[in-house]
Every structure is written in C-alpha cells, then in structure tokens.
Amino acid sequence: xxxxxxxxxxxxxxxxxxxxxxxxxxxxxxxxxxxxxxxxxxxxxxxxxxxxxxxxxxxxxxxxxxxxxxxxxxxxxxxxxxxxxxxxxxxxxxxxxxxxxxxxxxxxxxxxxxxxxxxxxxxxxxxxxxxxxxxxxxxxxxxxxxxxxxxxxxxxxxxxxxxxxxx
Amino acid sequence: xxxxxxxxxxxxxxxxxxxxxxxxxxxxxxxxxxxxxxxxxxxxxxxxxxxxxxxxxxxxxxxxxxxxxxxxxxxxxxxxxxxxxxxxxxxxxxxxxxxxxxxxxxxxxxxxxxxxxxxxxxxxxxxxxxxxxxxxxxxxxxxxxxxxxxxxxxxxxxxxxxxxxxxxxxxxxxxxxxxxxxxxxxxxxxxxxxxxxxxxxxxxxxxxxxxxxxxxxxxxxxxxxxxxxxxxxxxxxxxxxxxxxxxxxxxxxxxxxxxxxxxxxxxxxxxxxxxxxxxxxxxxxxxxxxxxxxxxxxxxxxxxxxxxxxxxxxxxxxxxxxxxxxxxxxxxxxxxxxxxxxxxxxxxxxxxxxxxxxxxxxxxxxxxxxxxxxxxxxxxxxxxxxxxxxxxxxxxxxxxxxxxxxxxxxxxxxxxxxxxx
Numbered sequence: 202x203x204x205x206x207x208x209x210x211x212x213x214x215x216x217x218x219x220x221x222x223x224x225x226x227x228x229x230x231x232x233x234x235x236x237x238x239x240x241x242x243x244x245x246x247x248x249x250x251x252x253x254x255x256x257x258x259x260x261x262x263x264x265x266x267x268x269x270x271x272x273x274x275x276x277x278x279x280x281x282x283x284x285x286x287x288x289x290x291x292x293x294x295x296x297x298x299x300x301x302x303x304x305x306x307x308x309x310x311x312x313x314x315x316x317x318x319x320x321x322x323x324x325x326x327x328x329x330x331x332x333x334x335x336x337x338x339x340x341x342x343x344x345x346x347x348x349x350x351x352x353x354x355x356x357x358x359x360x361x362x363x364x365x366x367x368x
Numbered sequence: 369x370x371x372x373x374x375x376x377x378x379x380x381x382x383x384x385x386x387x388x389x390x391x392x393x394x395x396x397x398x399x400x401x402x403x404x405x406x407x408x409x410x411x412x413x414x415x416x417x418x419x420x421x422x423x424x425x426x427x428x429x430x431x432x433x434x435x436x437x438x439x440x441x442x443x444x445x446x447x448x449x450x451x452x453x454x455x456x457x458x459x460x461x462x463x464x465x466x467x468x469x470x471x472x473x474x475x476x477x478x479x480x481x482x483x484x485x486x487x488x489x490x491x492x493x494x495x496x497x498x499x500x501x502x503x504x505x506x507x508x509x510x511x512x513x514x515x516x517x518x519x520x521x522x523x524x525x526x527x528x529x530x531x532x533x534x535x536x537x538x539x540x541x542x543x544x545x546x547x548x549x550x551x552x553x554x555x556x557x558x559x560x561x562x563x564x565x566x567x568x569x570x571x572x573x574x575x576x577x578x579x580x581x582x583x584x585x586x587x588x589x590x591x592x593x594x595x596x597x598x599x600x601x602x603x604x605x606x607x608x609x610x611x612x613x614x615x616x617x618x619x620x621x622x623x624x625x626x627x628x629x630x631x632x633x634x635x636x637x638x639x640x641x642x643x644x645x646x647x648x649x650x651x652x653x654x655x656x657x658x659x660x661x662x663x664x665x666x667x668x669x670x671x672x673x674x675x676x677x678x679x680x681x682x683x684x685x686x687x688x689x690x691x692x693x694x695x696x697x698x699x700x701x702x703x704x705x706x707x708x709x710x711x712x713x714x715x716x717x718x719x720x721x722x723x724x725x726x727x728x729x730x731x732x733x734x735x736x737x738x739x740x741x742x743x744x745x746x747x748x749x750x751x752x753x754x755x756x757x758x759x760x761x762x763x764x765x766x767x768x769x770x771x772x773x774x775x776x777x778x779x780x781x782x783x784x785x786x787x788x789x
Contacts, residue, residue, distance in 0.1 A: 214556055214645065218753045223732040226405045227435060227442035229412060241755045261557035261590060265751060266732070267492040269409050269508035290561050290592055291492055295508035345392045345522065359514045360417045 202302065202323040204281040206253035210315040211242060213259035217292065220263065220271040229270070231277035238274040252279035255321070257313040259285065263292025272296045282321055284328065286310035297346055298355040304328070309337035370620035372528040374563040374595060377503040377617050381486045389527040389626075397427070398485035398502075398612075400515045403471055403728075404432035404443065406490035407450045409509035414453075414516055422457050423519030429461035429480060430454050431471040434728045439735040469700025469726045472496040472584060472668035476576075477700055479609030483598045483616050488515055493668050493750065495586045499579035500606065501598035501616060503563075506587060526592045527626040528563040528619075533570035535634030540784045542678075543578025544670060544748070544768040546570070547585040547594075548639040552649030553629070560590030562626065565619065570633055571596060576605045577674035584669045585750050588646040640746075640781060641766035644754045652771055652783050662745040663688075663776040664757075665769050666697025666724075667731045670748035673703050673710075675769040680712040682773035682784045683719040689779030694721035695737045701726065721776065733757045739764075746775040 219242045221234055228234065239246040256275065262285035263271060272295045275283065282302045296303045302323055309328050313319065317332040326339040352358040369386060371379070379387045381395035402410050407430050422428055430450050435443035454462030461480060468474065472493050475481045481497045487504035488494065490512040497504035507521070515521050531550060546566075551558070564586045571579070579596050586594025596602075598616040606614060637651040665671075665679050676698060688694045696716045698704040704726065707713050716723050729736030731749040739745055739758030744765065747757065752764035765781060774784040 216751075216753045218732075218751070218756050222755055223405075223734055226732075226734075227440060227446060229408050229446070241760045261560060264556060264590060265492065265587075265753060267406065267490055267494075267506040267508050269406070269490075269510060272508075273409075287557065287560065289557070289590055291506050291508060291587075294511060298508060298510035298514075343392065355510050355514050356413050356417055359517055362518065363417065363419065 204253060204255065204321045206255045206281050206319060207251065208255045208257050208313050208315060208317045208319055209246060209250065210313060211256065211258040214261045214264055215242065215258050216265035217263055217268050217271040218265055221268065221274040226268060226270055231273055234270050234274040235277035238278045247278060250278050250280065253281045254279065255319050256280055256283045257285070257310055258283070259310055260287050262288050264289035267291045269295045269299065272299055272301045276301045284309050284313065297349055300354045304339045306337050306339045312337065370622040370624070372563065372565065372619045372623040373501065373597060373617040374503055374528055374593060375525060377484060377486060378523065378525055387525045389525050391525045392522060393525060394520055394522050395486055396520055397488055397515055399427050399429070399481050399487045400489065400512060401429040401431060401471060401475065401494070402490040402512050403434050404436055404447045404450055405434045406509045406512065408446045410490055410512040410516065411449060411453045413510050413513035417517065419517045422516045425457060425459050428459055428516055429475060430459060431463050431468055431474060432465070433468055433470050433726065434732065435734050436727065437465050437725065467701060469703070470668045470671055470728055473671055473699035473703065476500060476580065477609070477702060479606065479611045482606060482610055482612060482614035483602060484614050488512065488521055492587045493584050495591065495594050496580050496584040496668060498583035498586065498593050498595035499576065500602060501596060503593055503595065505592050526561055526563045528565055529559055529627045530565050530567065530625045532568040532628070532630045533566070533633050534568050535570060535632045537570060537633065538637065540638055540770045541636055542768055543574055543581035545636060545639040546633065547582040548641050548646065548649050548766065549633070549636060551585065551589050551646050552639065554589055556588060556645055556647045557590040559586065562591050564589065564591045564594045566594065566596050572599065575674060576601060577672040580672065581669050585646070588750060638768055638771045638783065640771065641752055643752050643763040643765065646752060646766060652781065655781050658744065658765070658781040660692060660746050660775055660780060661743040662737060662739060663692060663694040663772050664730050664737055664745060664747040664749060665772050666699060667728065667749040668699065669750045670769050671697055671699030671703065673706050675748065676703070676707045676712050679769040679773035680715040682770050682787055683777060684715050686719055686777045686787065688720045688776045692776055692779050694776040695724060695730065696721050697724045697727060697729070699726055730757055746772045746781055748772050
C-alpha cells in the first residue's frame, strides 16, 4: 500500500477524548464521528482535513479509553495513515483490527511538521518527506499482524476461522 | 524457568508450558464484557460475520452503564441495540437499569470475574480485575466481537514491572493515592504495554476496595494489566461470590522483571492529580489554594462502599460549601442499598449533596454533572484530560474520596484533617 498526503502534526499523549470526545459517543455513525474528530485539540481539523491526509504525533498516541470510535473517526475523516513516536496499546490493536494503517517511527514523528507532504510505502516501510527531502525507515509490522491485515482486518480473519471450523 | 503471575496465567490459557515476554499467543478467555458505548460497535461487527451463536452465553456480560438511564434519544437507541442482542442470544449476565451498576464494580461483586481468569472487556478500565489476581485487560469493540464468537483472543505477552510498597499508610491515604503517586513517578506511558505488579507489606494490608482502585488506574500509566497476587483478603472477598471455580497464581521469587520500583510510603499524604494529566501529581498538602465548583464521588475507581464510608466520615454533620455542587454516585445497586442501610446516603443528603443511581455519567463528560467553561471539579474518577468532564475550558482534579468530600465542605481543595480539626 502506498499513500501520499499532507501532514497534521500533534503533540505527545494525544488521548482518545482529544480524538473523539465522549459527548459524541452516543452514535456509531462513522461520518458523524468524523465531523468531530480532534475537535478539542484543533477545532479546524475536521472541516479542513482532506482525503489522504496524514496525522503525525509524539509519544503514546491514543492513550486513555478503549473506544474504537477513535480510530473509526480518524479513518472516516479520510486520514490515510497515522505516524507516531509510539502508540497506546489499545489504540494500536484497534487500528489494526479495523484496518487503519499506523506506523511507529520516532525519527519521523520528530522531524515531520504540519503541512509537510509525505509519501509512504507500507510494504517497504519507507516514509519520504517530500517537503524536507528526507527519508525515514519504519519498523516492520509483526508477521501475525500482517496476517490480520492480509485477511482484511480481525473480523475477516475470524470469518475465515469460522469457515475452517465448519469443515 | 521462573515466571511472573501474568506469564503463568497466559501460558495456562494458551495451553503452553511457558511463555516469554513479546511472544504472540492465542489464549482462551474466561470472561468478556462490553457496555452501552462499546457493545454497539461490537454487535455491528459480530453481525457482519454472520455468526449465529456466541462461544458461551454464561461468560459474556453486557452492562449498560455509561449513558444510562438513557441520557438522550441517541443513547436510548444504543442501549436498545445492546438489550436486543442480549435477548436474542439469551445472555444471563445482561444487567438492566435497576439491576446494573458500573461494570468494574459490578462484575467482581457478582463473582463473575475471578482470580486466575483471563478477562477481556471493551472498556479500558477492565484492568480493575487484576486486583483479584486475574489477567484482565481492555480491548476495542472489534476484539470483543471476535472474542464473543471464538472465545479466544491474541495477545503479546507483556514484560512485567514490579512495584513494591513498604510502610504504614497515614490516615486518609489509600489505594487511590498509591496509584496516583505511581503514575506521578513513572508517567502516563511509563508502563506502556507492560504488566504492573503491585506488592509489598503496604499492599498486603490493603482492603479489596483499595486494590481495585489501584489496578483500575494501571491503564493510566499505559499498562496492559495491573495485578496483585491473591491472598487471604482476596479469598475472603471471592469465596462466597464466585460463580465458577478459580485459581490463585503467584509470581516466582526469582521471576524476571523489566523494572523494579521500591517505595516507602509512610510519609505520603493524599495525592491529587492536577489538570490535564493523571501524571501531574502533588500531595494535597503542597496544593496552592484551589477553589472548586463541583465534586464527584463515585466511578469504577472509587464508587465502592468503603469509598462512600470514607466520604461520609468527612461530611457527617457538615454542609457542602455554598457555590459547590457535590454529586455522589454509588457504583452498584447493592452498594447503594448498603450505603442506605448504614445511613451514609442520609449523611450525604443532609450535607446537601445530590445522590444518583449508578452510572459512569460525569466521569467521561456524558451527563449527570457536566462542567461549564472555566469551572473546576474535584473527582474521585480516573482521568482529567482536556474536556473530560465537560467544556474544553473546564478542569478536573483527581483525588481519593476523603479529599473530595473535604473539598466539597471547604469549597476548595483541602485535606480531610482541615475539616475534622
């Protein structure tokens, strides 16, 4: 998978209340959630984010609650990929389970700034910063997680297992 | 090889002789849960697979507790979806309004989550059950959906960190203060992906309510689980509640830990976490004068009977300061009933506090106590992120129930001794 887009940069410890405040959790509608994405951190984000844009952030992105509405809101906002120094563990699982590409890249997370144009190749694990003319390498996705992604997310993997168990 | 209790529980549930940190393992789960916010997404995912049955109807609990009694039409629709799913699959541990409580107080109380279990919950505070010596962790809705079908889940085995507490606790200091102190020391990602094991003479003497408060907030340090070895206190708590057999696991003395912290807490005063992070801690005696508008006593962290008793001891015969709203929320119906029988509710109402039916409500800015711009609250809850309890320009200070009660009386953040002296 390859992406190209403009970056929105956020800081450390971006919590799930910042990604999607709990006051909007009375719905599971992805578009509705997307319209409030990052609202309390950057009120302009939801209205100005373009399909394919990329989020870059510091340490512990997605900390706090287990709400899957957080990666769902980001995905539905059109964000192609999240790059962070590190991710909180539940957010990390949730993103893989629902097919939102995320990359742990401390170097990139530090160097990349808002509005930088990035080109990302997930398969080779390379981020090209076209604005700064820099390249960052990303840690490989663990084989089991690759299996999940190849199946199309956790539920597709489960469906395959259900079929196997029937046979 | 010597092992930590987390590694032993995971190995047994994976059907392996032993597991090592960073191994990816697929484990059998003993119990799974979801609530009115997370279960709807799980139910949608469940239905998309075409699954016709759950792995075990007696090992799944759905607890509407976040936005119920329904706060608005949209949440009523979500609660309805959970109710209908529970009915369709005949789930005995669906807890309706009137029977429900805050999930992490309710499930241990009902003996549904037990020592030695692997528990997953679509709620980050599922780690609370580590207080029983269970490997319990929060996951997302898709993981819950998969687990409801398969009865299994994949985990990366976490490295363990050991936190040893020694010394006798000062008056008005408890489990909440120990965990806030810990998070203040290691930071909100200080235990990211790790198992936090709490032990030592101070922990040995802690009642279950305080142990639950500690493990509840392990997630606030980024941990996968917070866990305490079961002992006679645990046995006393579970023996008459357990709905299934259970097993005590303990870490080997020479088990491998990634980090070991040893703290003497005999001088520790009650701890407050200042806006906007649980790691932003001060002892209450070091706090600058801080006027408040609201106090919330309750939540999965501190809504248990022992918490209410502590708050009532401070508030007995006194009145909430003018200009302050104090909201008390017993975490389950049983706690509500016991608090009534002990006269605690009378104490709160005479003090002019509002007493609510069990709900997570204000903790996550849902309802039942939302803050206006510029307002500050002291809460016995677990998070004080920007906008957590309401407007983005409001502030939340986290504390134990005695400090929250004292602050309600004083109209500013203060030590219980200031009220009682």
